[in-house]
Amino acid sequence: MTVTVFVTVAVHAGCELEFEAAVKSVLIPTRSQAGFVKSGFYRDIAVRGTFVLYEVWDSEADLQRHLQSAGMSSYLQACETLVRHKAVYLTQNAEQLATAA
Numbered sequence: 001m002t003v004t005v006f007v008t009v010a011v012h013a014g015c016e017l018e019f020e021a022a023v024k025s026v027l028i029p030t031r032s033q034a035g036f037v038k039s040g041f042y043r044d045i046a047v048r049g050t051f052v053l054y055e056v057w058d059s060e061a062d063l064q065r066h067l068q069s070a071g072m073s074s075y076l077q078a079c080e081t082l083v084r085h086k087a088v089y090l091t092q093n094a095e096q097l098a099t100a101a
Contacts, residue, residue, distance in 0.1 A: 004055070004056045004093070005057075006088070023053065033065070
């Protein structure tokens with residue numbers, strides 16, 4: 001069953017463009033990784049400096065391999081000074097869970 005990770009991020013004022021560039025630089029290589037299904041990257045139109053990202057993976061093991069990749073390590077390090085707050089949610093589709101039961 002696929003897993004989806006949702007991340008909400010609030011960046012420091014003035015860091016929006018730098019954060020967007022960092023995310024976009026990691027999204028391209030991520031799309032070619034084993035187990036990757038799809039992703040999305042959104043800017044909150046009501047709260048400046050707030051972003052929402054999601055990634056869908058074939059399995060939690062695929063997601064874990066992605067998180068331990070060199071590209072993710074570089075991305076996370078680059079974002080340390082940009083991010084003011086983040087929340088991460090690891091989920092499974094509740095509709096799929098209901099039909100599997």
